[in-house]
Amino acid sequence: MMKWLVNTITKSSLAITSLVIILLLLINDWSNHAFAGTIDLNANSINKMIGLDLASNNEVKDSTQPKGFLWYNEDHAYKPEILKFSQDQKKQEPELELYDQRIEALKKEFNRAKRKALDDPTLENVIIAQRLHKQILEKSYKFATMWQLATLLDYSLTNENIPANSLHKKLYEIRQDKDSSQKLRFLAKNWGLILQVNQGCNYCQAFIPIVREFADKYGFQLIFVSNSETRFQGIPTIKDTGLLQTLNPAKLVPVLYLIDSSGIQIYPVARGIISEDKIAENILLVIQHYNRLKVNDYDQ
Structure with a gap:
């Protein structure tokens, strides 16, 4: 009787042990395949995850990024060939000499002041326009004086077909x-x-x-x-x-x-x-x- 009881207990222990082992294996398998389960983050898995993430991001970026002349594309703005074209275009444009810059600046300033005075003819605006006009007249007077002096010093610059004064005109008409x-x-x-x-x-x-x-x-x-x-x-x-x-x-x-x-x-x-x-x-x-x-x- 005692022998049968011992055998029964032994078999029960083995059965319980086997059941526990099976339960542990089931729990481990369930944890590996569950919806909220984790993945073994080894090197290969990490690379695959990064590759998939970048590919998906690029697809979304390409499909959703606006395109058109109002959209600023930072990558496009700094492309070497575009920068080179812009620099070459600047080189082709002739730079104004200093005298050209001064004359153009004076002309623009006078035109701006004149338009402002016409639009709002206050005493201050008119005086500013007149002062700029005076600068232009002074430059013109100096130029005319030098022009006349050059004609006097170099006779080859004189045009005999155009009378220079009233006496010259009279003699020219007689001839x-x-x-x-x-x-x-x-x-x-x-x-x-x-x-x-x-x-x-x-x-x-x-x-x-x-x-x-x-x-x-x-x-x-x-x-x-x-x-x-x-x-x-x-x-x-x-x-x-x-x-x-x-x-x-x-x-x-x-x-x-x-x-x-x-x-x-x-x-x-x-x-x-x-x-x-x-x-x-x-x-x-x-x-x-x-x-x-x-x-x-x-x-x-």
């Missing part, structure tokens, strides 16, 4: 009149004048004496051409054969033409009443434009 007279007398040898008139034209009556005096003065042959009549105010006229009709289809009168002796070249030099000086100026302008007269032809 110009003499040259013009020589040119016109030379032209009169091979060129003539045609005055187109019409009955009932008061302007024609007033213009005829001016044209006659001009033609007699320089020796031009003068012909009167009428649109319809054979005489105009007692002056013999020639009826237009169609040539002037082509040049003057509206039949405006009076019109003065310059025509060469062959009758091929004909140019209008006056429409309406003008002075003798203006007739001469227009004739010389036409001749110069068409290069029909050379200086050597009339120089004495």
Whole structure:
């Protein structure tokens, strides 16, 4: 009886021990696979976790980061190629000299003060604008003085075709009149004048004496051409054969033409009443434009 009891107790102890071991194994397995359980943080596990975290962060960053010209991208701003392009662009822009900077600064300051005074014309604002204007005038006066002095010291800078004073202008006009007279007398040898008139034209009556005096003065042959009549105010006229009709289809009168002796070249030099000086100026302008007269032809 005692032997059976001992065996029973021994078997029970082994069963209990086995049950405890099984329970411990189950608890350990449950703790490893539970929702709130922990992971063995060895080196490989840590690297995997970091890699997964960075990849997920990059995906979120790329998908949610705003893009557009209003978004400041710090990485983009400091890229070497962009900085290099900006530096090269600055090198290409020419730097202003100091005198350019001073003049530009004075001009901008004066324009700003002038606009401010116009917008708010207080005594203070107007005085500021006037002081800046005075600085500009003083610089201009000094420049004009040096310009005149340079012309006096270096005669090659003088332009003889532009009169510098009243006496020079008078002498210049006398010389110009003499040259013009020589040119016109030379032209009169091979060129003539045609005055187109019409009955009932008061302007024609007033213009005829001016044209006659001009033609007699320089020796031009003068012909009167009428649109319809054979005489105009007692002056013999020639009826237009169609040539002037082509040049003057509206039949405006009076019109003065310059025509060469062959009758091929004909140019209008006056429409309406003008002075003798203006007739001469227009004739010389036409001749110069068409290069029909050379200086050597009339120089004495």
